[in-house]
Amino acid sequence: EQDNCPKIANxxxxxxxxxxxxxxxDEPNELRGNFPFDGCLQAPGGPTPAAPVLLMLLVGALIVRRRRG
Structure with missing residues (x-):
């Protein structure tokens, strides 16, 4: 089998x-092209990286709303 990237270890x-x-x-733009993609960038069932941040923003907004009203 021929090395598909002889100048870089892979x-x-x-x-x-x-x-x-x-x-x-591959150039970074080339990896976007010719392969099936279902829209999921991580393992199914795992939390998104933004989930903790969104949760904290929601909790903060609820606390502020409760203090004002």
Whole structure:
């Protein structure tokens, strides 16, 4: 099997877009293209990175509202 990115180490030979060039050698814009994407950027069922921030904002807004009214 031929190395799909000979100038940069990539022992797994990952090529998510199937263009024959290893992912570590792809331009950042190229990784957006030719592969199925279901809209989920993380493991199913896991919390989103923004969830704790949104929760704190909601709690803060409720506390402020309760003090004013």
């Amino acid at each position: 022992p797994g030979q990952e090529d998510i877009d199937g263009d024959g060039i290893g992912d570590v050698c």
